[in-house]
Amino acid sequence: MTGKDIEQRHEEQLKGSSGGGGIRAYLLHRAKPYLPPWLGAGTIGVTGAAANLVWQGDTGMGVLLTLGSVALTGSTWWAAKGTGKERRLHSAITVAAGSSWFTSAALFGPSWDMWFVGGIVTALSWNVRQIMRRDPDGAKASSSDGGLMEKIGLAKAKMGAAKVEPNRVTVPVALEAGTQSNDDMAKALVNVASALDIPATAVRYLPDPNSARRGDLVIVPMDMLADTVRWEENGPSLPGGSITDPLVLGVYDDGSPLMLWLPGDPNAGRNATHLLIAGMTGAGKGDGALNLMTEILSRTDVVLWLNDPKGFQDFRPLLPGIDWATDATGTETMVEAVVSVIPARTSWLGAHRYRQWEQAAAGAQNDPAHSCRPDGACGCPGLPFLVSWFEEAGVSLSVLGDDAFNNIANLARAAGVALVVSLQRPSHDQISTTTRDALGSRLCFGVPNATAAGFMLPDAAIDAGAAPERWSNRRPGYCYLVTPGVDEGRYSSPGRTRWFTPSAISLMEAVAGWAARNGADIGSVTADAAAKAVGKAYTERARHQEENPEAGDEDEEETVSQLDDEDRDIDPNEELPPARPGEENIVFDQGDGVELSREEARTALQEIVAQFEDEGTMVIGVVDVMEHAERFGRKRGWVSGELQQMLQEGRLAITAKPGRYRIVPVMADA
Structure with missing residues (x-):
């Protein structure tokens, strides 16, 4: 019966007949639950007195009764092993006391004083236990967690009032002082998921930074990532916006947007960051990269440089919007160019009184507060944000060495340059730990084991429940995001990037065309520094043009001629002219x-x-x-x-x- 049914029945009994029969019936009904201990004590007294008439002085029966008492007490202890410690001990003591009195009464005669006092005390102890079990306050306290904490081995932990949001439940937890800690709760998360019959990734624990035994248990009952979202259904999140606006990559498992920022914002207390993207083959890393790249190309104050040893297999529709794209042969050249443009950009930012790149730096410098002249606004052209992206960087690092990106990673943030490094496994034999630690943001897709997860995610996120190895590459697009500007409690929340299908190509080409027409110009500061460092590798870089229906070229790369003007009319099939004086040597x-x-x-x-x-x-x-x-x-x-x-x-x-x-x-x- 439920609590409501019991209260209703109680009310009906109170409203029943007030006659003698009604009162007696009510009292008898209320006394019934407490009668068994008294009946047991009475039964032992009667049977002990009767046994004395048969076995008084019988030594052999005394031995058998003693052995029986010991066996009965042991059986009671064994049978009560599934109950609580207090109930088990109480039961064993009761059986031992009752069987001992019965044996003594059968052999030497009943001791009625001991029976009277012992029987009353024993019966009342069981009545008190029964009353306390039905205590309303105790029942309320026990039902607050439904016995969950006891099931996971943290019985003395207390759960507070739950905060219920759409597809997200947050419960404050206070562990027992002195015997339990936040580490115990983190280790029990799998048991919590088992008790609630939900996926292990749907449960995480967020410790209170000011306490070693308090935190929030977060439960996401429904996986909102199961339904794949196609990128082309919505496209870029903010076309025409700024790179300082959030870049939306997908959704978290509770439906909130999965987003990051690359530039810093001192007003928001957010540092500029680089990004490391990693995940095993088939985990969805390519689609995650496309989500980020289309977000970047849809903003008006950023320029993208891309190095892809795979020859732009995934990114070819986006090439018209990319300022400079190189394959495996140009990796070293692009690294040297990025290293060379950093001091030029930091010098410009310093001259215009920017401590770090911000949105105002991308436009014409008409503010006297950001002038390189002492007598007012200088009107200098702006400096757009620069993203230097190295795709499949494991191939590049195998050629350049594991510390190839060290200088960029350590210096570029101050210059308004974000480094994006994408590879399958960022282990120490692939990329130096110095570079990896300098890449402050991590986008971690499925990995084969917990060791690989440790290369990407901080210990706090893993302790809180983050485990990309649980889905491996069986759920493409599932990921964890660690980045400045996002609450650290989100680091252990899984998200999913959007899916790029063949039908997305036309929209990708439209984004690239828009970027080619409306995106930021690289500017003379960066372009001159790159040209001075690598010369024609940058000034005569391949320029990927939009499709021109009138020209009839569906996919054409226009490259600036490397011939001098006086050599353009030379026929390569003609015989060479005779050598001039001095050339024959x-x-x-x-x-x-x-x-x-x-x-x-x-x-x-x-x-x-x-x-x-x-x-x-x-x-x-x-x-x-x-x-x-x-x-x-x-x-x-x-x-x-x-x-x-x-x-x-x-x-x-x-x-x-x-x-x-x-x-x-x-x-x-x-």
Whole structure:
């Protein structure tokens, strides 16, 4: 019967007949639950007196009764093992006392004084226990958690009033002082999920930073991520907005938006950040990258540089909106360019009195507070935010070394540059821990094991219940986001990015076309620094144009010609003109094995370096030159020494990786 049924029956009894029969019936009914202990005590007294008439002085029966008393007490202790400690002990003592009195009464005669006092005390103890079990306050306290804490092994923990939101329940928890801590609650989360029969990822615990035994238990009863959301259904979240507005990637499991910021905001107390994206094959990392990239391209004050060793397999529809895109051959060049533009950008920001990049820096500088002149507004063109994205960075790092991005990660935030690094597993053998720690934001998709999760997520998020290894790659798009500007309690909440289908390509192309027409211009500060560092690799970069129906070209890349103006009309099939005086002394191939003179070889090496520059290959090493140097009989030691000489002469510059050199463009000083 429910509590309401009991109260109703009680009310009916109180309103019943007031006659003698009604009162007696009511009293008897109320006394019934408390009669069994008294009946038991009476039964023992009667049977003990009767047994004395049969077995008085019987030694053999005394031994049997003693053994029976011990066996009965042990059986009671064993049978009560599923009950509470207090009930088990109370039952065993009662049985031991009753069987001992019965044995003594049967052999030596009943001791009625002991029976009277002992029977009353024993019966009353069980009556008191029964009354306390029905205490309304105790029942209310017990029902507050439905016995949940007892089931998970934290019986003395207290749960407060639950805060119920749409698909989210938050319950304050106070653990027992001195014996329980927040660590115990974090370890019991799987048991909580089991008790509630919900997925393990639907339960998390958010410790109170000011207490070692208090926190909030968060339960998300319904997985709102199960239904896949197509990106093309909504497209970018804020077309025409600023990069300082949140970038929406999807939703959390309670339906709230999954979003991050790349620039900092001192008013909001948010630092600028870099982003590390990681997840195993098939976990949805590619769609997550597309969500972020389309958000970036839909903003008006940001420029995107992309390096993709896969040759833009996923990103090709977005290329018209990207300022500079390189494949595997241009990775080193882009790294050197980004490193070189950082001081130029920080110098501009400092001259215009910006401690960090902010939205006002992207427009014309008409505010005297941000002027590089002491006598009023300078009107200088703005400096857009720059995102430098290295996709499948594991391939790049295998070539450049695990610390290739160290300088960028440590210096770029102050320059209004965000570094995005995407790879499958950010372990120490892939990327240096220094770089990984400098990438303040993490977008973690499914991983194969808890060790891989530890490379991406902070310990606090894992302790609170974050476990991307639980879904691995079985739920593409499921992820955890750790980033400044988002409440740390959200770090352990799973989200899901939106899904890109083949039908999204047309909208992606529209976003890229919009970005090409309305996006930010790179600006002279960044462009000049990049050109000075890598020359034609940037100034003659491939420009991916929008589809032009009138021209009939569906997917065309327009590249600025690398020929000088006076050479544009040369027919490549014509015979070369006779060598002019002095040119016949430069020989690149001695088929007869005759070595060039030192000056001839040095001239040939300079021509090879110039050829690399013309082709846009701005980072070289001995191994690259040897492919050409072998034609004129020079060894690696000679080539290495000559490159060092060119380094001293300023034709080459050092890079982050030992043994690799950046070609200094011929016109860089000009």
